[in-house]
Amino acid sequence: MSTLAVVTSSPPFVEGGHLVIARSLVAALRDGGHQADLVVTPQNRFGRQGSAFLATWLTDVGRTHDDQPVDQVISLRYPSYAVRHPRHVGWLLHPMREYYDQWDAFSRPLSWKGRLKENARRRMVWTADRYLLTKNVSKLFVISATVQKRLETFGGIPSEVLHPPPPQRAYRVDDYAPYVFAVSRFTPLKRMALLVEALAQPAARGIRAVLAGEGESYGDVQRLVVERGLADRVSLPGRLDEAQLVEHLARCRAVVFPPFDEDYGFVTVEAFASTKPVITCTDSGGPTELVVHEASGFVSEPTPAALAEAMRRLIDSRDLAERLGTAGRQVASGLTWPATVARLLLPVN
Numbered sequence: 462m463s464t465l466a467v468v469t470s471s472p473p474f475v476e477g478g479h480l481v482i483a484r485s486l487v488a489a490l491r492d493g494g495h496q497a498d499l500v501v502t503p504q505n506r507f508g509r510q511g512s513a514f515l516a517t518w519l520t521d522v523g524r525t526h527d528d529q530p531v532d533q534v535i536s537l538r539y540p541s542y543a544v545r546h547p548r549h550v551g552w553l554l555h556p557m558r559e560y561y562d563q564w565d566a567f568s569r570p571l572s573w574k575g576r577l578k579e580n581a582r583r584r585m586v587w588t589a590d591r592y593l594l595t596k597n598v599s600k601l602f603v604i605s606a607t608v609q610k611r612l613e614t615f616g617g618i619p620s621e622v623l624h625p626p627p628p629q630r631a632y633r634v635d636d637y638a639p640y641v642f643a644v645s646r647f648t649p650l651k652r653m654a655l656l657v658e659a660l661a662q663p664a665a666r667g668i669r670a671v672l673a674g675e676g677e678s679y680g681d682v683q684r685l686v687v688e689r690g691l692a693d694r695v696s697l698p699g700r701l702d703e704a705q706l707v708e709h710l711a712r713c714r715a716v717v718f719p720p721f722d723e724d725y726g727f728v729t730v731e732a733f734a735s736t737k738p739v740i741t742c743t744d745s746g747g748p749t750e751l752v753v754h755e756a757s758g759f760v761s762e763p764t765p766a767a768l769a770e771a772m773r774r775l776i777d778s779r780d781l782a783e784r785l786g787t788a789g790r791q792v793a794s795g796l797t798w799p800a801t802v803a804r805l806l807l808p809v810n
Contacts (some may be wrong), residue, residue: 462494462495462496462531462808463496463531463532463809464495464496464497464525464529464530464531464532465490465495465496465497465523465533465534465535466497466498466499466531466533466534466535467483467485467487467490467497467498467499467500467534467535467537468487468499468500468501468502468503468520468522468534468535468536468537468541468544468677468681469499469500469501469536469537469538469541469554470501470502470503470504470517470537470538470539470540470541471504471505471538472501472503472504472505472506473499474729475512477646478554478725478726478727479538479554480501480539481628481651481727482554482604482625482727483501483538484489484538484628485625485626485628485629485671485798486535486552486798486801486802486805487499488629488798489629489798489799489801489802490802492798492799492800493777493799495687496593497637497639500520500522500544502516502517502541502543502544503516503517503541504538504732504775505531506539506558507579508538510557510582511582511612512587513540513668514540514543514589515543516582517540517543517544518543518544518545520544520564520800522544522545522546522602522650523532523534523546526601527702531546531808532548532788533546533548533549533550533806534546534548534550534652534772535549535550535551535552535803535805536549536550536551536552536553536555536598537551537552537553538554538555538621539553539555539556539557539590539787540552540557540593542593542597542598542643543589543593543597544609545597547599548572548599548807549598549599549738549746550598550600550601550602550805550806550807551594551601551602552603552604552805553594553601553602553603553604553608553612554604554608554622554724554725555608555611555724556586556590556611557586557614560579560582560583560586560587561615562611562612562615563721564583567579568580571578580693586615587615588748590618591616591617591618593789594612594616594618594620595619597616598806599807600621600807601618601619601620601621601729602620602622602623602804602805603620603621603622603623603701604609604622604623604624604724604725605622605624605746605747605749606622606750607717607723607724607725607746607747607748607750608620608724608725608747609621609622610664610745616649623801623804623805624725624730624750624751625725625727625730625796625797625801626729626793626796626797626798626801627727627730627731627733627734627793627796627797628727628732628736630703630706630707630731630734631707631712632707632710632731632735633707633711633735634711634735634736634737634786635711635712636711636712636801637712637713637714637737637779637782637783637786638712638714638765639668639669639714639741639776640668640669640670640671640713640714640738641668641669641670641671641713641714641716641717641772641776642670642673642676642709642710642713642715642716642717642729643656643670643671643672643673643674643716643717643718643728644672644673644701644706645673645717645718645720645728646674646675646676647674647675647676647677647678647679647682647755648676648677649678650720650721650722650723651674651678652718652719652720652742652763653672653678653682654678654681654685654722655719655763655765655768656670656672656683656717656768657672657685657686657689657691657767658685658687658689659766659767659768659769659772660689660691660694660695660768660769660772661689661690661691661700661765662766662768663767663769664738664763664766664769664770664772664773665772665773667694667695668691668694668772668773668776669694669695670694670717671695671696671697671698671709671713672695672696672697672701673697673698673699673700673701673705673706674699674701674721675699675700679733683697691787698767702803706731707735710731710734710735710737712778713733713737714775714776715737715738715740715758715772715775715776715782715786716728716731716738716739716740717731717740717741717768717772718732718739718741718745718748718750719740719741719742719745719763719768720741720745720746721742721744721746721763722740722744722745722746723745723746723747723748724746724747724797725747725748726746726747728748728750729741729748729751729752730749730793732752732786732789732793733751733757733786733789733790733794734790735786736746736783736786736787736789736790737782737786737789738757738758738782738785738789739751739752739757739758739759739789740758740759740768740771740772740774740775740788741758741760741761742760742761742762742768742802743762743763744762744763744781745760747765751776751792752789752790755772755785756770756788757786757789757792758784758785758789759763759774760772760774767770787792
């Protein structure tokens with residue numbers, strides 16, 4: 462039995478997929494007979510990123526509270542990979558995206574002075590990342606080919622893709638009720654507003670939907686639902702607990718997940734584990750690595766009309782939804798935590 466520390470970073474008052482994967486990995490390591498625990502290091506707000514990297518660099522993960530050696534570290538989200546350990550595997554969720562693929566959108570509204578300042582910080586983060594992800598880790602995995610491409614494009618950093626399995630929940634299939642389900646944080650990149658616009662299309666007339674989650678865009682989406690006259694068929698229940706999440710996955714006709722350039726998105730594999738097809742978009746990133754168009758779901762153009770047509774096809778044909786969902790279930794069954802853990806563990810000396 463080995464003793465392992467799973468290290469991730471998180472801003473305060475945030476519950477997101479990065480913590481779901483961290484806790485799922487800890488549970489999988491324990492299920493495999495290892496002693497494992499989660500260490501959360503800070504992810505400071507803009508202007509204080511350097512102190513977060515330094516605080517993580519200085520975090521002692523070498524020994525447990527009772528002075529037993531930690532045999533290996535597995536780090537996840539930035540800047541958690543700054544921790545130091547002689548046996549350190551990175552399983553990168555994503556680097557600081559504002560300084561990578563989202564730089565243009567992030568820097569566009571800045572003043573010229575602000576752009577100069579942030580560009581200097583960007584260069585420092587790139588330098589730190591190149592060192593930490595090539596010299597500070599023994600082996601580097603990433604959660605998707607989407608993340609892999611970012612590292613190669615911006616930093617020439619090599620990695621291996623290791624898709625995460627669904628979190629350990631009691632997935633089931635109870636029905637293919639005639640409604641679509643979407644669950645995510647409500648932020649612009651998750652494009653819940655695009656889904657609302659799709660539901661307002663003529664092709665989506667009468668389709669009911671449950672859009673679950675919370676976040677900065679929740680109020681905007683709520684107002685859009687009212688403006689488009691959809692309040693009688695679009696439900697916005699807010700954040701769901703695990704039982705409610707599994708219940709909707711078990712009962713819905715299909716899951717709609719249309720983010721822009723998503724790192725991975727547990728939503729896809731959780732839908733597949735529940736034998737439900739997934740509708741995503743051609744520019745959605747991670748989900749497109751798993752959803753095969755017209756085989757396990759639909760990969761549509763990121764337009765309201767295209768999403769509406771995909772939803773209509775599944776709402777009009779329960780048989781089609783069952784067939785595509787069954788294919789998705791086969792994809793999910795090939796992603797297991799024991800196999801994932803086996804790849805993340807370094808050989809014992």
